[in-house]
Amino acid sequence: IQGKGGHGSTPEAAISPINIACAINTAIQEIKASSVPSKERAVISVGELHSGNAGNIIPDTAYMVGTIRPFNADVRTRIKEKLVKAVEGIAACRGGSAKVTYFQSCPANMSAPELRSLAMEYLPEALGKDAVVDLEEALGGTFARVSGSEDFAYIAEKVPSLVSFLFSGSVEEGYAYASHHPKTDFNEDYFYVGSAAYAAMATEWLKRNK
Numbered sequence: 001i002q003g004k005g006g007h008g009s010t011p012e013a014a015i016s017p018i019n020i021a022c023a024i025n026t027a028i029q030e031i032k033a034s035s036v037p038s039k040e041r042a043v044i045s046v047g048e049l050h051s052g053n054a055g056n057i058i059p060d061t062a063y064m065v066g067t068i069r070p071f072n073a074d075v076r077t078r079i080k081e082k083l084v085k086a087v088e089g090i091a092a093c094r095g096g097s098a099k100v101t102y103f104q105s106c107p108a109n110m111s112a113p114e115l116r117s118l119a120m121e122y123l124p125e126a127l128g129k130d131a132v133v134d135l136e137e138a139l140g141g142t143f144a145r146v147s148g149s150e151d152f153a154y155i156a157e158k159v160p161s162l163v164s165f166l167f168s169g170s171v172e173e174g175y176a177y178a179s180h181h182p183k184t185d186f187n188e189d190y191f192y193v194g195s196a197a198y199a200a201m202a203t204e205w206l207k208r209n210k
Contacts, residue, residue, distance in 0.1 A: 001053075003096045005060035017062035018051050023062065023094070025049070027086045035078045042070035042079065043147040069147040070094045071108045111158035116135035117199060118208075119162055126200035127193060135165070162201070166194040 006014025028044050036042045044066065051062030067081075070076045085099045091098035124132045135143045143165075155161060169175025169187035177183045178192055 001062040001064070001091060001096060001098045003058070003060060003062070005154070006056060006058045008056040011058060013064050014058040016058050017096060018059065020091050020094050020096050020098065021049055021051065021062045021064055021089050022047055025085055027090055028066070028083070031079060031082045031086055036051050036075055040069070040070065040072050041145060041147070042072075042075055044068050044079065067149065069149060071145060073107070076105075086114070092167040107150050107153045107157060109150045109156050109161075109163055111163045112156075115160055115201075116207075118205065119164065122204045123197060123200060127196060129154075131193065133167075164197065166190065166197075168193075 001017040001024075003020060004013075004015035024203060025046055028046065032042060032044050034174030035090075046064050046066035048065035048066075049062065052059030068076060068079050070079065080102065087098045120132070150159065150163070152163075154167050168190035169185070173187060175185055175187055177185065
């Protein structure tokens with residue numbers, strides 16, 4: 001975001017890129033509301049906003065970094081196009097300018113139905129019935145689709161693949177924080193279960209697909 005720097009005592013002589021950034025951040029939520037059909041899901045979030053280095057100076061520039069996380073490729077395209085128009089328009093009407101750069105585009109990571117069926121059939125037998133949870137059913141299906149990105153999706157586009165989660169530690173055991181939280185921690189005593197699941201799935205798949 002390009003504004004016009006100046007002294008904090010004369011804001012009328014400057015163009016604040018921070019004000020522009022705040023307006024863009026608000027508009028992002030409106031883009032989601034107008035771009036995502038009710039039957040689809042998408043998450044748009046801003047995780048970085050940087051501008052200025054002194055409280056009495058209006059900075060010259062600002063930049064924001066965020067993510068767009070849809071499950072549908074058409075929705076992704078629509079959001080990206082609207083975001084560019086909104087960002088450029090909001091900056092221009094406030095006397096500044098802005099440019100949107102997409103520096104990475106990871107597709108949605110989809111599990112192959114046949115591998116999911118194999119996992120739900122075989123892993124309870126290999127690991128124990130109580131050790132395997134079907135996310136299509138658990139907690140009302142809340143985690144059946146998760147917006148976390150995973151670049152393994154590039155491989156999943158080429159060959160049948162499976163996404164699974166390893167839960168390692170409960171709130172009762174003192175592990176109350178999710179991944180990416182600054183206090184996150186994991187019970188490493190459960191890590192072997194993930195290795196066992198990988199080995200069991202590979203072995204069973206090879207048996208059935210000689």
